[in-house]
Amino acid sequence: MNFSLTYDKETKELIQNRINFTSKRINILPEQLRAVFPHLLETEMKFKMNEDISSYIDHTLLKPDATKEQIKQLCQEAIDNKFYAVCVNSNRVKEAFEFLGKNSVQLAAVVGFPLGVTDTNCKIFETETAIDNGATEIDMVINVGRLKDEEYFEVLSDIREVVKSVDESVKVKVILETCLLTKELIVDACILSVIGGASFVKTSTGFSQGGAKVEDVRLMKLVVGDLAEVKASGGVRSYEDAMKMIANGATRIGTSSGVKISKEKNDVKQNQIDSISDQNLNRNSSSSSFVNPKIALCGAFLTAAISGFFAGYVYQQNSQNSNKKNPKKKK
Template sequence: MDIARFIDHTLLKPDATEEMIENLCNEAKKYNFYAVCINPYYVKLAKNILRNSNVKIATVIGFPLGANTGKIKALEAEESIKDGADELDMVINIAALKNKDYDKVKEDIEEVVKKAKGNALVKVIIETCLLTEDEKVRACNLSLEAGANFVKTSTGFNGKGATVEDIRLIKSVVGDKMKIKASGGIRDYETAIKMIEAGANRIGASSSVKIVQDSIK
């Protein structure tokens, strides 16, 4: 298994500098990671560095709280695609989900999906650590109904990240109709493999180089 092709090499810290993003992109080219995952501010820079590679550019929408409106998320998505993003990792409206305002949650996702259609993949971050099991199931179904491509576990900014149990639960809901991205707290090869075996199609990690190096020991 080429573990690198499962990985979105990630740097979303608010204090990330241009030099750090350049290093991230160069590592992605060196190790042939599937994508880099960066904040929207750096999409143009990453596009320039990665222009002659097959590394995709993923950026985040409504990150990390998911609390802005669907229209704002749609504008953010539109601008990110224009700047060169291939994939959009958007955070659901967690408060709306908690309030059982399911139409609002779905509309929120649909706003981004409409902007992305034909231009970018949409991964919906449901922030599993903040949800009950029933809410996780509901979030997965709403993401599926809204036409998103992936369900993603976590932002990595709100406590506990991906768990094998959550990946199995998500897989049981979406089956082969959507893909799954496990993110948050995946720092070694063994954990990454467990996520993939449980059903993850993509791994979001900042410890990507270590994961690949562990795989060839």
């Protein structure tokens, strides 16, 4: 399935203006920062969707009262449904790693969660501990207050130091908490995440005033292009919700409703199969009673022509036989 996003004039101007604004805050030339985002010269962004919705899902359990048994169930559901990853609090990583075993399901740990206001050194320590315990991805929360204060060096450094603390194979996702940000700050946060080396920008923690919105996911994708991926999280509870996010650029869905979404996808697929089967049955059952008028007209014409030919042939044969019986006398 193919999708595309178009850069309308207003969005492109917004992004270009924010590049200029952000470049001043981190003391680099605007043209240097623009060079990092060459896709902004395009008018359209195209991408494909993997047909398997399960490969998009980070099966998530971040409740503070989550028990060991619930973490075990989360991991088993991820294995059974072939989800991309599970996402847990950092102090549950070791257990989740054991429950997942040698399965291909990835293990994401949240860092600085859910407020993002812990010191960068604390985020680094939490990240390194999570990696040592088996995490393969890190979902860190941006320092929203520093972003709003326009302390962009501090925000960039916070992201960069966490990225530097892990191996290149480890994907770092930066949670923006979009419900607390203006469009301008969403763009700025995306820019800082990309130049900070993040693999993903992510909408929400699910613990603030709101979750993922289609318009925010779309804007984030238009900013980062192919330089980073977009994870939609917070309030994505149905297959329809997930598909809206994917159609607008999300390549990962963070949700506690992964099993429900997967089931709804299978139900939709089965309904499509049933619909196609019904159409074929109706087509076959009606084939004996329905005749295309054009075919019927050609058939009637052909029948008449054949009948005419045989009638002429019979008349000619009868005439020849009659002449043989009564030959004309020569004069």
